[in-house]
Amino acid sequence: MIIMLIGFLVITLLIALLTALYKLERSQKNRPRAKMEEYWNGRERRQHQRFKTSLNVTYLLKKAPHNNSNGKTVNLSEGGAQLLLDMKLAVKDLLELEILIPCSTKMRSEDSGAPQENMRARLVGEVVWSKESEEESLGKRFFHAGIRFLNMNEPHKRTLCEYIRTLPSDSAD
Incomplete structure (x- = not known):
């Protein structure tokens, strides 16, 4: 019985962890990103x-x-x-x-x-x-x-x- 309870807690913790990681990844996908490529490859970093x-x-x-x-x-x-x-x-x-x-x-x-x-x-x-x-x-x-x-x-x-x-x-x- 204790082993089943520990197994249930481990599975519950893993599900909670995966859910948190999934939500974090989704929130970062929707966040606007800086256009570093334009800065490094473009004229912006040069004066002339x-x-x-x-x-x-x-x-x-x-x-x-x-x-x-x-x-x-x-x-x-x-x-x-x-x-x-x-x-x-x-x-x-x-x-x-x-x-x-x-x-x-x-x-x-x-x-x-x-x-x-x-x-x-x-x-x-x-x-x-x-x-x-x-x-x-x-x-x-x-x-x-x-x-x-x-x-x-x-x-x-x-x-x-x-x-x-x-x-x-x-x-x-």
Whole structure:
């Protein structure tokens, strides 16, 4: 008799537990959820639209000011760039950057109105992320780095923004 009573109590407790779990699951299904995918994959987390463009970059690590290195942009925005480099940079490294910007017919010299061959945007940037690239060339390793531009002076900012405005919208990243 006691065994039957214990069995009955166990079954009753299990039914109560399953009912509570079922109700909890149903209440969460009806609850509106945040749209995290739109935030992480959308433009909301970026201040500036990025454009795929490959430009030559010369950079100088501020902590090693006598060693110029070269790289290329993978994408570019008014606020930063992704670079392809032959060395790994540390997060928070400060760089002096010189981006070689080709002039198109849309970009004219302010003085003469004639097209220029190319322009240089000199900027200071901070490394916000860095990782090894999956690509190799002749056994050489490459690295990607996300750079945030800091304190851009007006002429170089204007040069960069004018170039970005000439990029086709289908190159937006």
